[in-house]
Amino acid sequence: MTMDVMQLQRKFSEHQSALYREGFLDDQFTQLQKLQDESSPDFVIEVVTMYFDDSENLLNKMARVLEQNPVDYKQVDAHVHQYKGSSASIGAARVKNICATFRTFCEAQNLEGCVRCLQQLQHEYSLLKNNLQYLFRLQREIQAAGGKIPTLE
């Protein structure tokens, strides 16, 4: 079923606004979008794809370290610190905030807290990924139809 460009643009705007409103994204994501230009038209998708790879890599590492006995909390913290940094850089606010909490549990060497945070991270990452992939799909459809991508009001 085809949708005309205006409908696609409206869907895009609504979805984008919702992501900000619900705290998935913050101003840093807007900063990323501002960096996109004719010389790098796919900049946002490239950076976010790198972020997805980085996320999966780091989440796996955290899981492995937490499975060890004894747990090397410094190692876990190092991974969380990295993830917090990447998340902040692309504007993934909810993920970033969970990382902050996660770090306090690492410092306290609280295994239960760490495991819970990891689960929350995996969940939030999954939500974010789905949401952004949907947004990008809409973006591609709008571009294919020759339309302009709505900017955040």
Place this chain on the structure above:
Amino acid sequence: MASGSAASSSSSCSNWVMENGDVPHVLAVDDNLIDRKLIEKLLRNSSCRVTTAENGPRALEFLGLASDKQNNLGTGSKVNLVITDYCMPGMTGYELLKKIKESAITKEVPVVIMSSENIPTRVNECMEKGAQMFIQKPLKQSDVKKLTCQLMNCKG
């Protein structure tokens, strides 16, 4: 050896000032791949030539300060600015800053430190060792524009 701006000037920002028409060459150091991509784009958008390094030792190598080479005059690449992350495994941004400031070849090169954590003692120790500026991550275009404006236009 040094080209461009006033090598004979005793001004502490002699490397901070570019000749009109020169494109600043910036060395950006960060262990995080995403942050490297971002800083590179931010700098390119501000008309800079960018070289990235993923850690302190690579940065030093690029600057011609690798520890296994002695007299490095002329073998290092001229950069107008180094911008480095603070938290890096192995050599931190602070340690990199110190090495750059300790060498006769590079001590005039302005070094900017980036960090996600705005810790006053950290900021102070960097400024004390000669950092030009301490910027909080994540960086925005406005941060980089401010930096490069200073680079092009030393305000004595």
